[in-house]
Amino acid sequence: MTRSMFYLLAVVAAVLALPGVLVAASYGAEFAAEAVRSMPQQKRSLSAQMYVGKEGVRRVEYVAGSKPVVEIIIPVRGITWRLNPGAKTYTEFVKTPTPSPAELQVNPCAGQSNVTCTRLGREKINNRDADKWEIIAAFKNQDVKMLRWVDVNNGFPLIQQMPNGQKAEMRLLGSVKVNGRQVEKWELVSSWGERSASASSFQWYDPVLKLAVREEGAASMVNELRNIQPGPQPEHLFQLPAGYSKIDAPKQGGLRLVPTK
Secondary structure (H helix, E strand, C coil): CCHHHHHHHHHHHHHHCCCCCCECCCCCCCEEEEEEEEEHHHCEEEEEEEEECHHHCEEEEEEECCEEEEEEEEHHHCEEEEEECCCCEEEEEECCCCCCHHHHHHCCCCCCCCEEEEEEEEEEECCEEEEEEEEEEEECCEEEEEEEEEECCCCCEEEEECCCCEEEEEEEEEEEEECCEEEEEEEEEEEECCCCCEEEEEEEEECCCCEEEEEECHHHCEEEEEEEEECCCCHHHHCCCCCCEECCCCCCCCCCCCECC
8 A cells, every 4th residue: 555545544534533532413411510631640630611501512611821711612603712701802713513413323424525425234233233334535536435333322433444454443341330420331442454453442421411421541541521510501601701802813822721730
């Protein structure tokens, strides 16, 4: 295989990879929680307060450079507002709207350009019903075909097979309790051909919230939601506050969470 084809596969894999965090085929319950990223090797952690409303709209509050920052994300509109409460200003970031989970279940390629999906039928994957899809991505006058098996019940991919032998597979390990919530523990196994090594990460999926509430990856890094409080969230949390002025978005760089420990 040529170097250009390897590059092409890498680009396509990045676009169509299994999700970093499990998200289901429908919107989950509204809730508020503390989002925490723990990095044991660096002996520090990052945290933010998160609110999730209807249709997946989110509000995230954190501190960057000793200053409070608020981000409001509206996926169905493709809009993110980043607020600076101290200066009462905001910047707006616009991208292609994110298709709803239901739309993605009907067509995993919804919202993506130069990518087509064809349903090939239904199969059993580890005793779970899955729709098999052929996905063709066009890149620089080349087409790359790959296969994806999508869980009929939850709507997230169970397997993705690349033409170069690269494979990613979700395996259900059982039901457990995390932070007082009954969740499903999944293992994501990535492999690079029969003779190559594989790597695993773990995700804990909440069937009520319909997303992963904990993710454990390489170097023992953990992303998790703590102090989860299900319930309707006030609509004003996801609206631009009065009295804020719009400013241009920075050309590069961005704001980052600061260590809390």
